[in-house]
Structures are given as structure tokens and as C-alpha cells.
Amino acid sequence: MSKIDELLKKYCPNGVQFITFEEVCDYEQPGKYIVESTNYSDDYTTPVLTAGQTFILGYTDETEGIYQASKSNPVIIFDDFTGAFKWVDFPFKVKSSAMKLLTPNGKALLRYIFHYMGCLNFSSDEHKRLWIATYSKFKIPVPPLEVQREIVQVLDSFTMLTAELSAELSARKKQYEYYRDQLLSFNNVRGGLTFANPESVRWMTLGEICDMKAGKAIAAVEINAEQTKQFPYPCYGGNGVRGFVANSNQNGEFCLIGRQGALCGNVCFATGTFYATEHAVVVKNDARLNNRYLYHLLTAMNLNQYKSQGAQPGLAVGNLEKLSIPVPSISVQQKIAEVLDNFDSICSDLQIGLPAEIDARKKQYEYYRDLLLSFEPIGTVLAKQASKQ
Numbered sequence: 001m002s003k004i005d006e007l008l009k010k011y012c013p014n015g016v017q018f019i020t021f022e023e024v025c026d027y028e029q030p031g032k033y034i035v036e037s038t039n040y041s042d043d044y045t046t047p048v049l050t051a052g053q054t055f056i057l058g059y060t061d062e063t064e065g066i067y068q069a070s071k072s073n074p075v076i077i078f079d080d081f082t083g084a085f086k087w088v089d090f091p092f093k094v095k096s097s098a099m100k101l102l103t104p105n106g107k108a109l110l111r112y113i114f115h116y117m118g119c120l121n122f123s124s125d126e127h128k129r130l131w132i133a134t135y136s137k138f139k140i141p142v143p144p145l146e147v148q149r150e151i152v153q154v155l156d157s158f159t160m161l162t163a164e165l166s167a168e169l170s171a172r173k174k175q176y177e178y179y180r181d182q183l184l185s186f187n188n189v190r191g192g193l194t195f196a197n198p199e200s201v202r203w204m205t206l207g208e209i210c211d212m213k214a215g216k217a218i219a220a221v222e223i224n225a226e227q228t229k230q231f232p233y234p235c236y237g238g239n240g241v242r243g244f245v246a247n248s249n250q251n252g253e254f255c256l257i258g259r260q261g262a263l264c265g266n267v268c269f270a271t272g273t274f275y276a277t278e279h280a281v282v283v284k285n286d287a288r289l290n291n292r293y294l295y296h297l298l299t300a301m302n303l304n305q306y307k308s309q310g311a312q313p314g315l316a317v318g319n320l321e322k323l324s325i326p327v328p329s330i331s332v333q334q335k336i337a338e339v340l341d342n343f344d345s346i347c348s349d350l351q352i353g354l355p356a357e358i359d360a361r362k363k364q365y366e367y368y369r370d371l372l373l374s375f376e377p378i379g380t381v382l383a384k385q386a387s388k389q
Contacts, residue, residue, distance in 0.1 A: 004150050004372065011144040015378035022136035024108040027078075028101040033067045035060050035093045049092045051079035051099050054263070066091050067101065076102040076114055080129050083122045087114050100131045108140070112148040115155050116140050118366075119373050141375040151372050158365035162358060169347065169354045176343035177300075183336045184300050186326045201328045207321030210294075211284040214259060214317065215276025216249055238279035240268050248273045250282060253291050255298055257281040259315045265303030269295045281317055288327060292337035296344075297325055 035048045040058025046066055048057045067088075069075045074089040078100045085102075104110040120138065124130055142148075186201040206212065215236070223243040224231035231244040238258030251273045258266040260279050269292070276282050285294055301323065307313040328336075346353050 004147065004154070007147045007150055008143065011147060012378075016141045016143045016375040018139040018141050018375075018377050019107070020137055020139055021113075024105060024113060024140060024142060025102045025136070026105050027131060027136075028103070029097065030067075030077075030094045030099055030101055031097055033065050033092075033094050033101075034097060035062060035095060037062070038095075047090070047092050048095055049077060049086070049088065050095050051077045051084045051086050052082065053084070055086055057095055057262070060093055062093065066093055074110060076110065076117070078102055078131060078135070080131050081124070081127055083124050083130055083135060085114075085117055087111075108142050109145065109148045109152060111152045111156070113140065115152065115369055116373050119370055141373070141377075143375065154372060155365065155369055158361065158368065162361045162365065165354055165358045165361060169358065172343075172354065173347045176340070176347055179343060180296055180300050180340050183339060184297055184326070186328065201326045203324050204327050205321060206283075206323050206325060209286060209288055209325075209327065210321075212257075212281050212317050212321055213284075214278050215280050215282055217278040218245065218275065222246070233273055233275050234270070235275040235277065236268065236270055236280050237277045239263050239266050242277070245275045248275050250274050250276050252284075255283040255285075255291070255295050257283060257298065257303060257315065257320065259317070260312065262313060263304070264307050264313055264315045265305070267295065267298045267303065281315070281320065288330070290330060290333035290337050292341055293333035294325075296337065296340045301325075 037060065038048075038058070040048065040060060042059060044059035044061040046060050046062065048060050049055060050057055067075065068091050069088045070091070071089050074087060076085055077088055077094070078085045080098050080100055102110075102113070104113065122135065122138075124134075143151075218235065223235050223245055225243050227234070227244045231246055233245050233248040235242045235245045236256050238260050250270070253269070253271045256268050256270050256276060258264045258268075258279060259281050270276070283294070283298070285291065303315065303320070306319055306323070307315055348355055
């Protein structure tokens, strides 16, 4: 019998009490922690956070209105419109008021609450406030603190290993970026990594060598979350695959550039038959460019820096067409693409190396999380005991 089983038998042999999240969490509105300026810089020290996938939007030099989270005073930031959440144990500011800051009230460990929130697999696209009316009403099993501590210790051991592997992968990605930038720099013949003499490299605008057009709009109801016979084609938006659709509007191998939103300028590579929405610029190059060379080049150009300012940032195709790119011989492009593709595979291919190991560890964590956080309610256990008598 494991230590957790022993603790359950000792402290809650008749089952575990289930109570709502609002009974174990206090929440705070983030208004006083909102950043005043979005002029972020890596030279600054205070991160600006979102509870979504991006997490750290940038760094600010503002010194007022900082939430003083720490290892001993952590907080869960909860996206009030999507249900996404993040664990934070360092000082930060936030981008907007569209979140809640969750702290424990003493009935449950915050880290235990965090792990259980992952079990719910909850998300929403209704664009309405979630915490007060919906999420806080969900129920969470609350075993004694001794049981919670043991569960947290086991699950944190899995997340710690995943974090270590992710840190190593991050170092690999920086290595890739270094070699990419060196290989794609043709300004200095003494760079040491370039395959071509800078004098032999032509500089052309994207508009001279590529046809760039945005895809077509499609209704959200026409996009399916999973690929099926009825919805066989991947649908690309401004930040990669959105889902799958019944019809396609592209066929081939093309770079796609996201053209709207905070992440505009994101570059992905699409192959085969697919659908491109109006938020993706399809880049069709001629025979003077290797597709994969162009992909690495566009990624290195940090296209987000050319976005328009405003409530909804965007990239104009006309402005992208004016950007100059180096065009060495096709053979040189192929060599550069091969080197960088190898690095890219090491950093992103889920079938090999660190990405595969990280994916396996995440699945292992989810398995044990769901197993350890499955409890019988008190009434259920008592009813089962009564039926056996």
C-alpha cells in the first residue's frame, strides 16, 4: 500500500468531502497590476503576464503596481474568458483585467488546487466572464492537508523533471537561433558559418520574388476540432492550425505569415492540401527560392516588428512586399536549409529527442494526476458499505 493509500485509510476512510472552488479560493481583480505601457523590452526585468499560451508577453520597466508573488507566496492567474490558468511564483504585472488572481483561504493547498484544475480540462470560447458565475461553482475534492501534501509532492516530482527537460530544450532552441542568424547573415565574409561570399548574394524584395496573398474567411462553425473523413483538410489561421475543414483552397508547400493580432508575423510551413484563412498570408515563391530556406529566413526576420499599432495590430501585405531578403544560389540555399532543418527537428519533432521525452513525461504526469486526484465522495462510500451489510 502506498503512503497516499495509508493516509486516505487513516484520515478519510469513508470518502472525501467535495466543495466548490469558491469555498477554497479567494480571488482578486487585477486592476491595480495592469501595465500602463506595452513598450516591452528584454532589457527590463518585470514580466507582463497573460494566463494564455503566450504567458510572458514581454518585460516592463514600470516599478509601481507589481504583484509580489514569490516561492512562498504564489498565485494562480486565471483567464476569465477562456478558463486557461498559470502558476506564478515571481513578481509580475498583467496586460489586462481579463483575469482573476487566485489564492488559498486555508482549506486547501494552492498547489493541490492547481493540479486539480488541470483534471477538469475546462475551456470556453463563449467570451463571457467565467470565474464568478461558472468556474467557482465547480466542485473539488478536499482530503486532509496531509493527503494533499503527499499528492502534491508526487505530482511536483513529475513537473520538475518536465521543467528540466524544457529548460534543456530551450537551450537547444537558442543554439538553433544562433546558427540560423549566422548562416543567414551575408554581410560579413568572415562570419565563419556562411556558405556564400556576400558579394555573390543578390538582395531582392519579397514582392519581387514572391506572390503574397491572404487566404479567405471561413465561418467558425465550418471548422472541426478533429480530422475526419468529412473534415480532412487542415485549416491554417494566423498562428498555425485552427482545426479541419471540408474543402481546401491551397495545394503545395508554402510559408504562411500570420497577419493579425498580437502574434502577427508568426511564420509556419504548410504542405499538401489545406485551407488558409484571411488571417494567414500565403507566400508563393518562384524557382529562385528554396521553400525551406525562405521559411528559416522569414522566421529570423522577426516580422512582428513591422506590425501596425492599435487595438488590433496587423501586418499589411504591401509592407511585407517591400522587405529585402538575401538570395544566394539555390545550392547554397539548400545547404543552409538542410543544416537548419536538422536543428529544427531536434527542437520540435515529437517523434525524436527532447520533444518526444517531454511529451512522454507530460502524459505520465497527466495519468498519475488523474489517478491520484480521483476520490470517492463521502456519501458514495457510506452507501457502498451499507449495501454490503
